[in-house]
Amino acid sequence: MSRLKKLWRLLPLLAVMTFLLTGCGDPTLSALQPKGPVASEQLFLMKLSLFIMVFVVIVVFAIYVYVLIRFRKREGDNSIPKQVEGSHVLEIIWTVVPILLLLVLAVPTVSYTFKHSTNYNKDKAAVHVKVTAHQFWWQFEYPDLGIATAQQLVVPKDKIIAFELISADVSHAFWVPSLGGKVDTNPGISNTLYLQADEIATFQGRCTELCGASHALMNFTVESKSQADFDSWVAKMKAPATVPATAQKGEELFKENCMSCHAVTANGPGVAPNLKGFADRDTLAGILEHTPEKMALWIHNPQEQKPGNKMPAFGKSAGGKLDDAQINDIVQYLQTLK
Numbered sequence: 442m443s444r445l446k447k448l449w450r451l452l453p454l455l456a457v458m459t460f461l462l463t464g465c466g467d468p469t470l471s472a473l474q475p476k477g478p479v480a481s482e483q484l485f486l487m488k489l490s491l492f493i494m495v496f497v498v499i500v501v502f503a504i505y506v507y508v509l510i511r512f513r514k515r516e517g518d519n520s521i522p523k524q525v526e527g528s529h530v531l532e533i534i535w536t537v538v539p540i541l542l543l544l545v546l547a548v549p550t551v552s553y554t555f556k557h558s559t560n561y562n563k564d565k566a567a568v569h570v571k572v573t574a575h576q577f578w579w580q581f582e583y584p585d586l587g588i589a590t591a592q593q594l595v596v597p598k599d600k601i602i603a604f605e606l607i608s609a610d611v612s613h614a615f616w617v618p619s620l621g622g623k624v625d626t627n628p629g630i631s632n633t634l635y636l637q638a639d640e641i642a643t644f645q646g647r648c649t650e651l652c653g654a655s656h657a658l659m660n661f662t663v664e665s666k667s668q669a670d671f672d673s674w675v676a677k678m679k680a681p682a683t684v685p686a687t688a689q690k691g692e693e694l695f696k697e698n699c700m701s702c703h704a705v706t707a708n709g710p711g712v713a714p715n716l717k718g719f720a721d722r723d724t725l726a727g728i729l730e731h732t733p734e735k736m737a738l739w740i741h742n743p744q745e746q747k748p749g750n751k752m753p754a755f756g757k758s759a760g761g762k763l764d765d766a767q768i769n770d771i772v773q774y775l776q777t778l779k
Contacts, residue, residue, distance in 0.1 A: 467645060468619075469619055469642065469643065469644045469645045470618055470619070470644075470645040470647070471618055471619065472484065472487075472618040472619070472622075474619060475619060475620075476619040476620060476638060476639055476640050476642065476644065477619070477620040477621060477636055477637045477638050477639050478637055478639070479557055479620060479621035479622070479635070479636055479637065480618070480619060480620050480621050480622075482553050482556075482557070483553070483557075483621065483622055485549070486549060486550055486553060489545075489546060489549065490546055493542055493545065493546055496542075497542065557621070557622070557635075558633075559635060560603075560633045560635075561601050561603035561633075561635045562603045562605055562633055564601065564603060566600075566601070567600070567601040567602065567603040567635070568583070568585075568596060568597060568600055568601070568602050568603065569583065569584055569585050569603050569605070570582065570583055570594065570596075570602055570603070570604050570605070571583075571584060571604075571605045571607070572604050572605065572606045572607070572615055572626065573607055573608070573609050573626075574606070574607070574608045574609065574610075574613035574615065574626040574648065574652075574659075575608075575609045575610060575751075576610050576611065576652060576653050576655070576659075576749065576750065576751065577648070577652070577653060577655040577656065577658060577659040577727075577747060577749065577750055578591060578592060578659065578661075578714055578726070578727060578750075579591060579592055579594075579615075579646075579659070579661045579727075580609075580714065580715070581594045582708070583675075586675055587679070587707060587708050588675060588678045588679060588707045588708055588717070589704075589707070589708045589709065589715045589717070590678070590715055590717065590718060591714030591715050591716075592661050592662070592714060592722065592724070592726070592727045593661065593662050593664060593722045593723065593724075594646070594661065594662070594663045594664065595663075595664045595666060595671065595674055596638060596663060596664070596665055596666070596671070597665070597666060597667070597668045597671035598638050598639070598640065598641050598665045598666065598667055598668070599637065599638070599639065599668075600637065600668070601635050601636075601637050602635060602636050602637065602638075603633070603634075603635050604624075604633060604634040604635065604636070605631055605632075605633060606624055606625075606626045606631070606632045606633070606634060607626055607627075607628070607630070607631050607632075608626040608627055608628045609628070610628065611628065611652050611653065612625060612626070612627050612628070612650050612652065613625070613626045613648045613650050613652050613659070614626065614648055614649040614650035615634070615646070615648070616646060616647050616648070616649045617636060617644055617645070617646040617663050618644075618645070618647075619644040619645075620636040620637070620638055620644060620663065621634070621636045623649050625650060626650075638663070638665035640665060641665050641666060641667060642664075642665055643662050643663070643664045643665070643723070644662065644663045644664075644665070645660065645661075645662060645663075646660065646661040646662060646663055647659070647660060647661075648660075653749050654748045654749030655747045655748055655749050655750060658726075658727065658728045658747050659727065660724070660727040660728055661727055662723060662724070662727075677718070678707050678717055678718055679707045682705065682717075682777070682778060682779075683777075684774065684777055685777060687773065688770075688773050688774040688776075688777045689774075690770045690774075691770035691771045691772070691773045691774030691775070692774045694763070694767055694770055694771050694774075695771050695774055695775070698755060698762075698763065698771075699771070702752075703715070703716050704716065704717065705717055705719075705778055713751075713752065716775065716778055717778065718778060718779065719775055719778040720775065720776050720777065720778045720779045721779050725739055726739060726743070726746060726747055726750075728746070728747065729746060733769075733772050733773075733776065736772045736775060737765070737768050737769060737772050740755050740756070740763075740768050740771060740772070741754065741755065741756030741758075741759055741761070741765075741768055742754040742756055742758075742759035742761075744759075755768065756768065
């Protein structure tokens with residue numbers, strides 16, 4: 442009995458902790474703080490369904506408590522309560538009311554479901570992006586603009602972004618909670634999605650389909666810019682890179698060891714992440730702080746940072762062929778890719 446009392450005393454504390462923890466998290470990674478029309482409409486559906494469920498629970502419990510009190514057995518009363526079996530009024534009420542509640546929920550749900558399934562891939566006014574999911578990184582191609590990037594998607598504010606989503610290996614799922622719901626990326630199948638950002642900000646994206654050892658580390662960002670800044674970014678992506686003399690040794694090492702997989706041009710192969718504009722990205726491999734030290738660690742042995750990825754180790758102590766000085770030269774070169 443004493444154990445039950447102790448457990449009962451813990452329940453209020455657990456309830457308070459639950460409410461406190463629900464407020465934790467990254468505001469750029471929350472479906473409850475929408476930053477685009479798709480996410481806002483999906484949040485409305487969540488609120489509507491929650492309101493209906495809470496309403497039903499309140500009504501049922503209110504009737505339950507009322508019946509317990511109003512029709513409780515009183516002392517000396519041995520009469521049989523009035524029977525309501527076969528009451529047409531009650532049968533109509535508990536049949537019609539749930540149907541009406543389901544209709545209130547179903548009509549906007551079906552409407553928004555079809556709306557959010559609209560394919561904008563043939564709309565010339567939209568920005569078209571082809572998303573390819575890899576283990577464990579994201580490739581973003583802009584076919585109309587002739588550029589490609591990885592891990593950091595850049596989009597113009599207040600403009601529809603039409604996505605074509607595929608996978609290069611296993612099943613993944615593309616999700617930017619602040620902008621809209623997730624869509625699976627499957628090998629051999631092309632799915633579509635559209636999103637729109639209402640604010641100039643950077644939003645977090647995730648893979649939400651278990652896809653391997655580093656599924657939880659398959660992160661990316663979506664950076665929303667003004668139209669002018671987006672156009673400027675596109676122009677810079679297309680411009681040829683200039684390598685200072687101090688980084689030319691690293692460039693040669695990069696070409697000898699990395700160029701077979703990585704591209705540093707505006708639109709290159711998709712075997713590994715395109716590194717055009719790499720120095721301007723906020724993170725390394727989607728998860729690491731973008732510093733020279735972290736870059737050197739990644740090149741030395743990427744498996745320590747993101748297990749299961751397909752990049753080989755280049756550090757000699759990890760079985761590679763480059764010493765620390767050579768890796769630092771490559772890092773110096775990568776810092777010029779702006």
